[in-house]
Amino acid sequence: MPPHARSDAYRPEALIAEDIDAYLARHERKTLLRLITCGSVDDGKSTLIGRLLYESHTIFEDQLDTLTAESARLGTQGDAIDFALLVDGLAAEREQGITIDVAYRFFSTPARKFIVADCPGHEQYTRNMVTGASTADLAVILVDARKGVLPQTRRHSHLVHLIGVRHLVLAVNKMDLVDYDQATFDRIVADYVDFAGGIGITGVIAVPVSGFKGDNITTASVNTPWYTGPALIEHLEAVELDQFSSRTRPFRMPVQWVNRPHHDFRGFSGLIASGTVRPGDQVSVLPSARRSTISRIVTEGGDLPVAVAGQSVTLTLSDEVDCSRGDVIASAGDPPQAADQFEATLVWMADEPMLPGRAYWLKLGAQQVAATIQTTKYEVNVVTGERLAAKKLELNAIGVVNLATDRPLVFEPYADNRTMGGFILIDRLTNATVAAGTLHFALNRAQNVQWQPLDISREHHARIKNQKPAVLWLTGLSGAGKSTIANLVEKRLAWMNRHTFLLDGDNIRHGLNRDLGFTEVDRIENIRRVGEVAKLMTDAGLIVIAAFISPFRADRDLVRSMTAPGEFVEVHIDTPLALAEARDPKGLYARARAGELKNFTGIDSPYEPPDDPELRIDTAAVTPAEAANLIVSYLVGDPR
Known part of the structure; x- marks a missing residue:
């Protein structure tokens, strides 16, 4: 088929042959198929979509004129049209010759309406590709006939399978550049089917195509007489939609x-x-x-x-x-499950790595709950399918994790119901989406462990102690004076007959948290455990004084979220690093500077100061006794 030719089968003669209102009514009743094109870089995804738009008469004449002129300016072969220009709308994409963003396009045939997503081929844009696949009914996996199945082909195939896209088409593109050789096509199909079967993909439809020349796009091509299957659009029109x-x-x-x-x-x-x-x-x-x-x-x-x-x-x-x-x-006869602990697959989309113990918002449909990743079971090598041991997930990594939510989440496994099983994770501080996920099942412990109702409430515990529970959370650098000030605070409250308990960072690591080190993951778990203990103590009506470096804002916010509104008092013991290092009561800074102590806050591990603490105390300006008085005064009024 010449580059400018269109199939007459897709010319909208209905506009002439029937009343326009009847035609529009029939158009409204068409089903809608959402599809995604993906594969390696320069496999021809944008060109294929441009050809689909062209063949389905979705391009206006002025657009066609502009496209023809732009193709000539860019030096497209002969007088042919570069259909990729219809989709690669970003200037950066045209300059680099790659697709960066996810581009969505609409087209229609007499049988069905379509929304197609053209997704990036580069590995660093995997998160963009996942976004496009999240709503797709079908995926067209493109392979350059000259190159065969590449690692990114395998990556994208694995991703769409994990995300739950049930219908896959293997489009072996650029067949015109291999002289429409059947042996080449058969070899690529065999290679792909062997890989796909290993990760659970079955029923792949393979079509030899040329997006540039139009072979087997809308009708059977005379250049591939050995191929007896449907043309690409014929197959897209016949696919049964998941919604049915x-x-x-x-x-x-x-x-x-x-x-x-x-x-x-x-x-x-x-x-x-x-x-x-x-x-x-x-x-x-x-x-x-x-x-x-x-x-x-x-x-x-x-x-x-x-x-x-x-x-x-x-x-x-x-x-x-x-x-x-x-x-x-x-x-009512067959309701979905509600649980607060799950196994799930995560596709990590943030530059900062995923760390177990950190709290995020989990959004599933209209449900939004606080969620914590408890453990990473393994990371998936999406090229080989191998399961790799991992404690955290980096950008574009895929892993299987256990996660817990702060209250029951109504769900169904993603394999059964994409709407009820697909979710995103949101950073609690920046509101950025950091991951997309799919729920597998509720963990047995979520079903077997139930809340036991108790007759004596937390309000009763507080009432008999004649006080309001609170968590006084002292955070700051090592050497800032947290433990000294916390001890003075507890002594003053004891003189006032307040019921207290002091949780000190060093003391906790002798017992409850003796199994934890000082890596970022261990520090997160350290604070999570202390937060749970502090919550139990406030339930008992106590005033809890916690003195911990607690370097990460997200972890302090997690503890805040565990407590009742108004009960968490964040106190920033604000001491300049130079002053804290000059004090160095334990000799830790000297060891850290000498390289003997790794992951030391302020030296080779960051400290994130509170943005808006209830109290900020500058220990360069006040004594520990004055600092304690300020904290007690904030809590109960003037202590004198």
Whole structure:
């Protein structure tokens, strides 16, 4: 097919042959397929998408004129069009000849509508590729016929499989550059199928194509008479969408919004993730597990007798049950699970590494909870499939972890329900997305260990002690004077008949945390354990005084989140490094400077001072006794 030729089969003759309103109505009823193109650098992904847009008549004449002129300016072969220019919209991409961002494009055929994501090929942009794959129904894995299956081909294939894309097409591109050789095509397919089978990918459809020349894109090419399968678009039109298979699963609808336009109406709006629902159906509202009955299914166009997966609706219930954003309305006879500990796969997207024990926000649909990565079980080598021992995950790494949330999360395994099993992790300080993840299953301990109700409350413990519980958290460099000041604070509170307990960093490491070292991971776990102990002590009604370097803001914020509002008092014992080092009561700075002591805060490990502590005390300006008075005065008023 000549470079400028388009298949007549995809010319929209319906606009001429039938009434425009009827055509538009038929267009609205088309199903939508989301697909992603991925593979190694320069495999021709952008060119293939540009060809799809061109063949489906999605390009306006002025765009075509501009594209032709731009192709000529850039010296494209002959008078051919460089279809990649339709997709590579960023100036940096055109200059470098690579795709950096994820570019989304829409096109349509008489049978179906499509949204296609062109994803980066370079390894450093793997996180961009994961973003594009997260909503895809199908992945087109491109391979340059001259190069065969490359490591990045394997990487992207493994990623889309982990993310749950069920339909894969192996497009062996640039067949025109190998003279449409069947042996080359067969060798690449055999190589890919052997790799894919090893990581659990089955049922791959392989198509020999040329995005530049248009072979086997919309119709069978005369240049590949040995290929008897469908053209690429023919296959894309025939793929069964996951949303149809999800309609046979139990009903689930995450609540995105409580709709109360007036006092006589209260509905719960959301996108149905799976199943079918009708008025009169018995449902359960999770995680509370309260039951009710569907009263109405409300839409902008009127009430519906039935709604299915993929539809956005507002449900009203026959009972006044407690239901809010983040809850899930589900079939009463087969509800999803709710748990607070899980095994999950993570794709790490942040420049800073993932560290066990650090707290993040976990967002799954409309649910948002605090989450902590407990352990890294292993990292996955996405090229070989090998499982590697790992304590942390670096940028673009993929690993399997155990994580815990601060309250039950309503979920289903990602393999069964992508909406109910896919999540992101968000940095609590910067609000940046640091990881995408998929839930596998709830850990047995999450199901077997339940909260035991107790008759004596934390309020009763505090009342009989005649005080308000608190955590006085003293943070600062080694040598700042934290332990000295903490000891004076406890003595003053004891004179005032307050019930206290002092947790000192060194003392804790003689017992509870004697198994921990001073790596960043161990420091995070050190503070997490102390935070849990401090929380238990405030439940007992005590005033807890904690003196710890606690160098990382995220870890101090984690302890704050464990305590009741207003009970955590962060006290920055603010001492300049030079002054702390001059004091050096334990000789630690001298050893660190000599290289005898690794990971020492202020020397070869950072200290992150509080941004907005309740108290900041400059020990260069006040004595330890004066500092203690300031802290006690803040807590209980003037101590004199």
